[in-house]
Amino acid sequence: xxxxxxxAILFCPADRxxxxxxxxxxxDAAILDLEDAVAPGDKAxxxxxxxxxxLDPARTxxxxxxxxxxxxxRDLAAIARTEYRLLMLAKxxxxxxxxLLADYDVIALCETAAGVLxxxxxxxxxxxVALMWGAEDLVASLGGTSSRVDDGRYRDVAVHAxxxxxxxAGASGTAAIDSVHLDIADTAGLENEARDxxxxxxxxxxxxxxxxxxxxxxxxxxxxxxxxxxxxLLAAAVGQRGVFRYDxxxxxxxxxxxxERVVRRVAxx
Numbered sequence: 100x101x102x103x104x105x106x107a108i109l110f111c112p113a114d115r116x117x118x119x120x121x122x123x124x125x126x127d128a129a130i131l132d133l134e135d136a137v138a139p140g141d142k143a144x145x146x147x148x149x150x151x152x153x154l155d156p157a158r159t160x161x162x163x164x165x166x167x168x169x170x171x172x173r174d175l176a177a178i179a180r181t182e183y184r185l186l187m188l189a190k191x192x193x194x195x196x197x198x199l200l201a202d203y204d205v206i207a208l209c210e211t212a213a214g215v216l217x218x219x220x221x222x223x224x225x226x227x228v229a230l231m232w233g234a235e236d237l238v239a240s241l242g243g244t245s246s247r248v249d250d251g252r253y254r255d256v257a258v259h260a261x262x263x264x265x266x267x268a269g270a271s272g273t274a275a276i277d278s279v280h281l282d283i284a285d286t287a288g289l290e291n292e293a294r295d296x297x298x299x300x301x302x303x304x305x306x307x308x309x310x311x312x313x314x315x316x317x318x319x320x321x322x323x324x325x326x327x328x329x330x331x332l333l334a335a336a337v338g339q340r341g342v343f344r345y346d347x348x349x350x351x352x353x354x355x356x357x358x359e360r361v362v363r364r365v366a367x368x
Contacts, residue, residue: 100185100204102229102274104128104158106293106303106319107312110279112136113161114145116152123154125309127316130160133174134189142170146177153181160206162187166196175199185228190236193217197224204228206276209267210236215260218267231276231305232264251288269300277304286314293318297364321361329361 105127210233234246
């Protein structure tokens with residue numbers, strides 16, 4: 100499976116079935132969350148809600164609890180009774196854990212120090228269709244207290260983890276998904292992060308509130324000026340042999356691939 104669900108994927112607590120349809124309608128894909136969004140005492144009810152309120156399996160991800168927890172086996176037992184086949188494994192720490200999900204396509208969530216360091220081997224597992232990273236659990240795994248500085252920017256260790264997961268995914272030809280922006284009111288910060296994510300090669304950004312979907316979609320779509328410039332450059336390249344000069348710049352293969360990617364983003368955003 101190639102991850103091509105679209106740029107805005109929305110988390111929805113699995114114990115809140117009244118929100119399922121809205122999440123599916125508003126976002127490119129819904130992530131029904133059996134892990135952090137559900138209180139420990141509500142896990143069983145969340146699994147029952149998952150069974151009783153099916154969504155389109157082609158546009159739905161189910162986040163399961165970490166592989167080293169008792170809840171993980173219970174999650175899989177419930178999911179086996181559904182048509183869902185795309186799972187997100189919370190706190191993935193090793194390639195070996197993916198063997199437990201051999202019958203599923205998996206988004207591996209690298210959100211601990213161990214998971215980020217193991218990202219290259221995790222990305223290489225055959226049924227892993229995407230890597231995602233997470234800042235808050237990462238910092239917690241390091242014994243820290245905050246992933247961002249006062250102005251909203253990520254601290255250096257989070258920036259490093261984000262880049263490491265993106266590079267690991269790219270090296271294996273696997274998709275990369277950017278982390279959530281928890282400050283719902285900070286639409287400018289979300290837009291900046293999503294634009295950066297699209298520019299460096301992430302295929303999607305996860306979100307926690309329906310209001311964030313439109314911001315992410317807009318950020319992943321090229322502006323009219325960017326699209327015009329890309330198309331004009333590609334047109335100018337027709338008939339050229341190797342590197343050539345265009346609009347005061349030297350143009351070679353990588354620059355043309357950048358332009359091709361801008362044009363492709365119109366269809367995917």
